[in-house]
Amino acid sequence: MKKGIFLIWIDEHRQMVERVTLPLIIVLMIGITFLFSNTGGVKLGYSHAMYIPVLLAGFVFGFRGGVLTGLVAGFMLGPFMPHELIGGNAHSAGNWLFRLSVFTLIGFLAGLTSDSARSYQRRLKWLLQHNTLTNLPNRHALIKTLEQYDITGDEARTFLLVVVCCENEIELKSAFGSSVVEQTILQLADRFSRLCTEVKIFHTDLGQISLLFRVSYGEVDPLLANLLEDSREPVEYNSVKIHIDTRIGYFIFSQPEELPEDCINMAEAALIVAKQTSRNMVAYNPAIKMATEENISLLGQLKHALKMGQLALHYQPKVEIDTGKIYGAEALIRWEHPSRGMIPPVKFIPRAEQSTLIDVITEFVLEEAIRQLSVWQKSGIDVSISVNISTRNLLQPGFTDLVVRLLNQYDLSGELLELEITEGSLMVDVEHTIDELKRLTRLNIVISIDDFGTGYSSLQYLHQLPISVLKIDQSFVRRLPEDQGAVYIMEAAVVLAHNLGLKAIAEGVENKQIYQFLATLGCDMAQGYLIAKPLPPEKFVEWYGQYAGIYHHSDSIS
Missing domain, CATH: 3.20.20.450 (EAL domain)
Structure with missing residues (x-):
């Protein structure tokens, strides 16, 4: 894991690393050559120190850099070294050619290993930020994009984060297979890309697209109207026109006060309200967050409330109009919360109906x-x-x-x-x-x-x-x-x-x-x-x- 993080850091700061490494490699090669030529050649094995700059070059500059450095190193310790070798024999061509070949091979292998690691790392980084079904940027990429935006100093423009969901996704999958959802997302993404010059599109869930617009305030309403219209147009799958039901939630922000994840959560909270109320489009407002938090909190306490006897039934009579006979009563649940008092059913039953509770x-x-x-x-x-x-x-x-x-x-x-x-x-x-x-x-x-x-x-x-x-x-x-x-x-x-x-x-x-x-x-x-x-x-x-x-x-x- 630590190696992966180190490789990511190297890849993200490659230019700086190369600028620092290149003079270091040159200094090392000159120093090792000087040491080699003044200590009796291979007698003490100092030539092996040349592996260090060769390996370093291969690691930082890839196989091309490794091969080039290996060749240069081989020549620096090669035919132009006028020293004697062990036994007093002259420095033979075969000896330095062998050393040159080894240096070149080591540089090539080190560079190839480094290139493969970087290629794998780039693939992982791409997978981290893209949906593999559609190749569109994913939720993580949206978070990164929001982190990098700086909107200070541009008061005339704002950011509009829109979440569009295909509500009949399960119906489409059951009728045509899972690939229809991918095609739907791709066709919607293509339509939405033409709505505005400054739009980034992300595939943030299986049947969900997130759009980040940078627009003027006056463009928001017409843009949303066009977006809704485009989202409701049929998509084509295997030459068949298919109807899609979409719901939209959105969040408008002009100052970088919210964390990226919070911005996304707010737009998705508005989308949930749109689904629950069968509305085409809902804008986020703080009341939505409060209501969502309250609903989740209440549901979390519901099982405990049952065990503690906080839930009880009240009975509303029913009568026959012509005779007045009291023939029955409707059982209506009531929740007497120890700190919040009486909680009406409308506060927890509708949400409970969407869960196993x-x-x-x-x-x-x-x-x-x-x-x-x-x-x-x-x-x-x-x-x-x-x-x-x-x-x-x-x-x-x-x-x-x-x-x-x-x-x-x-x-x-x-x-x-x-x-x-x-x-x-x-x-x-x-x-x-x-x-x-x-x-x-x-x-x-x-x-x-x-x-x-x-x-x-x-x-x-x-x-x-x-x-x-x-x-x-x-x-x-x-x-x-x-x-x-x-x-x-x-x-x-x-x-x-x-x-x-x-x-x-x-x-x-x-x-x-x-x-x-x-x-x-x-x-x-x-x-x-x-x-x-x-x-x-x-x-x-x-x-x-x-x-x-x-x-x-x-x-x-x-």
């Missing part, structure tokens, strides 16, 4: 909800409990078996459990999702679609899904009855549900006016703050007892 959380929620069901059933509180699950849960091997085991463990019927699945998540591996849902419904478990109306793709599968309930998203419900568009959507959703033989439930019911309007539409069930906020188990029991199982909206506070 959601499996642990769902298992906890399922077991706690089913245990609570058992307690309530034994105490005469006849309600069902609904639990939110994701398609990731359904795709997890053994999920249905887990539900069966928990129901058997607490000796409960499946009809008391309702599983709510977000509409948008249904589109992930539809066939497998439908198969798992059918297995669950065979246990009499109720399946409902949550947030109905916020997606659209599920409509084509709605008649195939073994569901019993459509839960209409609160974003429509809260606008009733003033917003005519929300009214039309609500009417259509209720009619659609009834025509398919399903029940319709409205969430987000916050006042009596909405509740009464839902009744006129024929909506079956309601859930929201008008009825009750999510309640811890003991408070739910008190609330349920207050109404004796029958909710009267006239008694509630609007």
Whole structure:
């Protein structure tokens, strides 16, 4: 390792090393020649000292320098040396020619070894700073480039670091093979190189390109607009036009205050937000970093929170609109942090759903909800409990078996459990999702679609899904009855549900006016703050007892 570092240092400071080494070699050769000629020739073996400058020349100047130095050394200790050799014999031509040949060969071999080492070192250095798939500069090269930039004294210009990612990379690879990603990157790089004269392009991840522009402030917005347009143009692979989905994150900086790695991290943090929010392009701002750090920190504490009993379930009642019967409750997770207080689910659940932690959380929620069901059933509180699950849960091997085991463990019927699945998540591996849902419904478990109306793709599968309930998203419900568009959507959703033989439930019911309007539409069930906020188990029991199982909206506070 130390030898490699030394060779890199030599290569980076080659001119200085050559300037220092050349006079040293000359001095050594003259000194050794003088010593040789005044000490009896080879009698004392001083001629061997000439290997030192020959080897040094080969190491520093390569095989050409080694050969030239070997020839010069051979002649300096050769025919022009008028001294006697051992035994008093004259200095023969064969003797000095042999010495010249050895010096030349040693210089050649030393130089060849040095050239090979330098060539290998240059190859390693190239590999260190380039992506071998596309031969484009890589992340390390980007860091080096940022380290070398000095932008002080040029207030009219700024640096724009852009990260472009091919979001459907896995889809492309599965359809055409891994080489399609390389071709995509190369074609995008070629397009982007024509956007600006001062741009450097780097292949920083498999499906990701980073661009470093030096532009005036006025050029930033039009440049980004052109960049987005170019990134969405189809690429050509084996004479086929291929669509690519791209997301962009960028970071603008005009002063060298940030470390290069930090600059890259900021642009990539903006890219992550663009992916998570399905936005085309996102600029970095400090709030992104704070939110990212908070999310990562919370996820890191989540398993510990489960072990320490910091997570609990609250239950929000559901009622039948026409009869007022309190037929069920939705289990909603709550995190009581010892130092930060109550952390709402929106702070940690969306991020957990993108990781394996959601499996642990769902298992906890399922077991706690089913245990609570058992307690309530034994105490005469006849309600069902609904639990939110994701398609990731359904795709997890053994999920249905887990539900069966928990129901058997607490000796409960499946009809008391309702599983709510977000509409948008249904589109992930539809066939497998439908198969798992059918297995669950065979246990009499109720399946409902949550947030109905916020997606659209599920409509084509709605008649195939073994569901019993459509839960209409609160974003429509809260606008009733003033917003005519929300009214039309609500009417259509209720009619659609009834025509398919399903029940319709409205969430987000916050006042009596909405509740009464839902009744006129024929909506079956309601859930929201008008009825009750999510309640811890003991408070739910008190609330349920207050109404004796029958909710009267006239008694509630609007």
